[in-house]
Amino acid sequence: MDIQIFVTGGTFDKEYNEISGELFFKQTHLPDMLRLGRCRLEVEIEVLMMIDSLQMTDAGRRLILERCLSTPHTRIVITHGTDTMEETAAVLGRGISGKTVVLTGAMVPYTFGSSDGMFNLGTALAFAQTLGPGVYVAMNGRCFAWNRARKNRVLGIFEEL
Amino acid sequence: MDIQIFVTGGTFDKEYNEISGELFFKQTHLPDMLRLGRCRLEVEIEVLMMIDSLQMTDAGRRLILERCLSTPHTRIVITHGTDTMEETAAVLGRGISGKTVVLTGAMVPYTFGSSDGMFNLGTALAFAQTLGPGVYVAMNGRCFAWNRARKNRVLGIFEEL
Amino acid sequence: MDIQIFVTGGTFDKEYNEISGELFFKQTHLPDMLRLGRCRLEVEIEVLMMIDSLQMTDAGRRLILERCLSTPHTRIVITHGTDTMEETAAVLGRGISGKTVVLTGAMVPYTFGSSDGMFNLGTALAFAQTLGPGVYVAMNGRCFAWNRARKNRVLGIFEEL
C-alpha cells in the first residue's frame, strides 16, 4: 500500500542556525526519519513548501488541497506546523472525499534531542494505513477528525472538541 | 479509549552497562517514551518480564496470554524482543479472540541514538486503536497479521509471508 | 585541585520552549554535563546569571570580575555566551592577576543533538588545570589569550588576533 507524504515544514523540520541563534528551514528530514524508523512502507515524499505554519496562506492551503486531490494515492500523510494545523485540516476536510488524509507535526524539531517527531510520524503513517476516508489530525498519540481537533496553546497539546 | 501496555523487555529496553561493556535490563523506558511522544492516551503499563526474547519460554508466553485474556482492556500493545516475536504472536493469535493485540519491538535500544523505538511505539499505539480484533506485529511502519509475519534475520526487517 | 565554575548562561544553557517556539533559560545544565563526562574533578558551581551574552551589561561584567577576585579558588571556568565573550574576557583580563580564568561557551545548546558544549567544557576544564595565571578563551579546541581572541561572526568560530 503506497502512501503519499506531503511536506509543508513546521517545527518538525526546523533547524538551529548556530550563527544567528535562530530556527530556520534547510531541507526536510523526512527521509532521515523514515530511515531511522527502519520504515519499509512504499512512500512518495513531495515537499510542497518549507514554512512555519503561522506563515501558511490561503494560497498555500489551496496548493495542499490541489495536490491531495491530484495525487493518484488515496492514503496521504501531511507534515505541518501545529499552530494552524486545524485551519489546514478544515480546508482539506471540506474539499476532499474518498481519501484518507492524516496531518501531523511536532512540538520540538526532529534534530533536537527531545523531539516528539518520530513518535508522531509513526502514528500518522499507521493511522493513514488503517482509517477509512476522511481528514484527520494525528498528535499526542491520538487521532482527531478534522472538525474535532483543537490545539490547546497553553498546554501545547491537541484536544477533542 | 484505554490501552493496556504489557512490557516483556527486548532490545527496546536494553541498556549499556559501562562497567562490563554488555547490554542489560534495568527498568522499562516505556513511561519515558510516552512522555517524549507527548502521548495523551490513557494507557496502563504493566511489566510482565524484562528479558531478551531469545530467553522467552513457553511458560513466559502462557503468562502473556493469560494477562491478555484477564485484563479488562480490549486494546493491547506488547513490547517484545524481535527474535522470537513471531512465536509469541502465534501463541496469542491462537489463544485470543475479540481483542486487538499489537506486538512491537526495536532493532536498537531506546537509549542509543539511532533507535527505531519511538517510531515503532507510535505505529503500535495507532494500530491498536484502529484495527479490529486480532493479533498483529507492528514493525518497519507496517502491520502484519500474526500468522503472516516473519523476521528476515539477514536484513533485520519483518516481511509478509 | 579544586575548580570554581561560574555560570552566566549563553547558548550552552538555552532550551527550546515548545509552547512558544523560542529559546529560553531554565536552569543550568552544568551538573548534568559534568555527570555525562564522568567528571571527577572537585568543582564548585555558582550561577551568577542566566542570560544571553548580548544582554550582558557593564554591571554584569563587574559582578563576574568581583566573584573571580573574591572566590578563594585560583582556577576558574566561566560559561558565557559567545557573542560578547571577548568583551567580558577583556574586563577580566585587565582586572585579575594571579589566577587562571578560562571562558568557554557553545554554538549550539547542550540539549540539542549537535552541541559542541561537552567538547568545549572538556577543553576549558583541562586548560584551567594546566595553564598559568591569565585570562583565556577556550573555543574550537583552542585556547586564546584574552586580548587575542575574536569571534568571526560569519563563520561562527574564534580566531587569533
Place this chain on the structure above:
Amino acid sequence: MDIQIFVTGGTFDKEYNEISGELFFKQTHLPDMLRLGRCRLEVEIEVLMMIDSLQMTDAGRRLILERCLSTPHTRIVITHGTDTMEETAAVLGRGISGKTVVLTGAMVPYTFGSSDGMFNLGTALAFAQTLGPGVYVAMNGRCFAWNRARKNRVLGIFEEL
C-alpha cells in the same frame, strides 16, 4: 600547533550491530567528533587498529610506540580502550621522551546517547597542547602521569596511584 591523533579503537568507536545485537567496530568516529566539537586545531588522524583494548597485544603496543616515535609531531593524542590503557601507557611512558602523549577513551560508545567521549576528547586535546613532555592518561576530566593511573573496575573511573 599540529596534533597527531592515533586511533586504536576502544569503546569510543564501538557501534551497535542491530542484526546480531553485539558491539563491533566499523570505522572511527574521530572526524565526526572533531566536527561536532567545531574543532579548529590542525590534527592528523591515523587509524593504527580498531580493537577492544582487551585484545591489545605486545605487538600492538610496539606498533603504537613506533608510530609515536616516528611521527614528526611532538604532541600526540591516542584513543584507546580503557581496560588496558594503563598497560599501553606504561609501554609508551618507558619508551618515549621529549614528546607529549595523551591517552584517552570512553566508558560509553560515542554513538550512544550517554557517551563521555566528546568530553574526554576535549580534555585530551587541551592537555596535549599545554602539558610538557611525558605520557599521560586523560579520563574523568583529570590527567594522570602514565605511572600513576589505575582504572577502578568496580566504579568505572580512573584513580591516582
